[in-house]
Each structure stands twice: as structure tokens, then as C-alpha cells.
Amino acid sequence: MPHRSEFENLSSDEFTRAADTLPIGSTRLRGHSAEINSVRILLVEDETKLAESLKTGLEDDLHTVTVASTGEEGFFLAQTQSFDIWVLDVMLPGRDGIEILSNLRRLGDRTPGLLLTSRDSVEDRVHGLDSGADDYLVKPFAFSELQARIRALVRGRSSEAPSILKLGDLELDQFRHAVTRDGKSIDLTPREFEVLEYLMLQQGQVVSREMLGREVWKEGARHTPLDNVIDVHIARLRRKLDDGCERKMLQTVRGVGFVLRP
Numbered sequence: 001m002p003h004r005s006e007f008e009n010l011s012s013d014e015f016t017r018a019a020d021t022l023p024i025g026s027t028r029l030r031g032h033s034a035e036i037n038s039v040r041i042l043l044v045e046d047e048t049k050l051a052e053s054l055k056t057g058l059e060d061d062l063h064t065v066t067v068a069s070t071g072e073e074g075f076f077l078a079q080t081q082s083f084d085i086w087v088l089d090v091m092l093p094g095r096d097g098i099e100i101l102s103n104l105r106r107l108g109d110r111t112p113g114l115l116l117t118s119r120d121s122v123e124d125r126v127h128g129l130d131s132g133a134d135d136y137l138v139k140p141f142a143f144s145e146l147q148a149r150i151r152a153l154v155r156g157r158s159s160e161a162p163s164i165l166k167l168g169d170l171e172l173d174q175f176r177h178a179v180t181r182d183g184k185s186i187d188l189t190p191r192e193f194e195v196l197e198y199l200m201l202q203q204g205q206v207v208s209r210e211m212l213g214r215e216v217w218k219e220g221a222r223h224t225p226l227d228n229v230i231d232v233h234i235a236r237l238r239r240k241l242d243d244g245c246e247r248k249m250l251q252t253v254r255g256v257g258f259v260l261r262p
């Protein structure tokens with residue numbers, strides 16, 4: 001059985017062949033597919049034949065493909081369903097691909113967007129205007145090129161600043177503003193959350209009251225020191241984090257500041 005890392009550089013055909021040699025239901029194969037191959041794609045393309053062949057090819061790569069054939073339908077699907085990437089033809093009846101993308105960006109959706117353009121008509125617009133596209137492909141393109149762009153965009157997105165910070169059994173989700181320790185959720189005020197986030201980002205370095213005042217309270221030069229306010233917040237945070245836990249994570253380093261240790 002090939003080792004998992006040996007799959008990394010295979011083309012999709014080779015991957016499929018290699019995968020065929022694995023026992024059915026192999027957890028390694030499933031794990032791998034979920035990680036590398038299974039991408040939820042919205043394909044907005046009005047040329048039926050092209051849409052069908054792209055869908056078939058992408059599904060062979062184990063992706064999930066939803067096809068829309070008009071701009072309106074594509075815009076509706078992108079707004080109501082969750083995708084890992086949008087692949088949008090530029091020339092569409094109704095709303096065109098650039099319009100769809102810029103409207104979705106205006107609504108705050110940062111899903112990666114790949115535009116399919118024809119060389120003559122719109123390449124300049126895609127280039128020059130702020131369409132909100134992450135990348136584009138000029139028709140006609142090789143299928144392998146589309147595969148590569150999709151992989152790059154989806155990977156790039158998932159490797160953007162991770163939203164979950166971990167330290168020991170403590171987890172902080174920067175995106176959802178949620179904190180758990182040992183799987184149990186901890187209710188924090190916004191300020192306590194910011195203090196904890198800052199401590200976690202320092203990764204075991206001692207943090208002084210002055211640093212907390214500057215970076216969390218954003219008050220560097222204050223006449224009355226924030227020390228008391230900070231101490232109160234630290235005390236509350238410590239209670240919420242450490243009460244009932246054998247290992248105390250939030251520690252005071254006398255005369256210096258505070259540190260979070262796993």
C-alpha cells in the first residue's frame with residue numbers, strides 16, 4: 001500500500017489508479033480524499049457542453065460540483081449555499097461573472113473566486129478592474145490547468161492565518177470568538193477574550209502589564225496606570241480558565257507580568 005505522502009504529487013488519474021489499489025473503505029484513502037480532493041465547487045457556466053464536461057472531470061477528482069447556467073442562478077446559489085470555491089464564466093446571460101463576484105465581495109463573502117474569460121473581450125477588465133477575483137483562466141484552457149488553479153486557491157485559503165489557537169487543552173477560535181478548555185466552553189467578556197488571545201499569541205512568553213495596556217487596551221501613555229484594571233481582568237480570566245482544573249495555565253510572574261503555560 002503506498003504511503004500517504006506518496007500521493008501528494010500524483011495527477012488525478014494516477015491518484016485514482018493508486019487509490020484503486022487500496023482496500024475499499026480504507027480510512028487512509030478517505031482521510032486523504034477529504035483533505036486533498038473533496039472541494040465543494042460552484043460552477044457558473046452557460047455553455048452546457050463545457051459545463052457538463054468540467055463537472056464530470058471535477059467529480060472524477062472526487063469534488064462536489066453544483067452547476068448554474070445563468071448569472072442569477074449562480075448568484076442565488078453562492079449566497080444561499082456554502083462552497084469552497086466559485087468558478088465563474090465571465091460571459092453569462094443576465095448578470096456576468098464579474099458582476100456576480102463583485103456583488104458577493106460587497107456582501108463580505110471571501111470565498112475564493114476563479115473567473116473563466118475569453119481572450120478578446122474581457123481579459124482587460126478582469127486584469128484592470130477590481131473584480132474581486134482571486135485568479136482567472138483564459139478559454140480555452142487545459143483541464144489540468146483548472147485542476148491546478150482550484151487546488152492552489154483552496155489550499156491558499158485554508159492556510160491563511162489559522163483562526164483557531166491552541167495551547168494544551170485550551171482552544172480559542174478567533175473567528176467565532178469562542179473558547180474551550182478540555183472541550184468545555186468558557187464564557188468570556190470581549191475584553192477577557194482579547195486578553196486571552198493576546199496571551200496565547202505570545203506562545204509562552206511572559207507579558208507585562210505595560211504590554212497588555214498598550215496592545216489590548218490600546219492606551220500606551222496614560223497618567224493613571226491601568227494596572228488595577230488589568231489585574232481585575234486577569235483575576236477573572238484566571239477563575240474562568242483554571243478553576244476546577246488541576247493544572248493552572250494562567251500564571252503570575254512576580255514583578256514581571258503574566259504567562260499562559262500549557
Ligand code: CA
Nearest residue numbers: 046089091092
Ligand atoms: Ca459564457
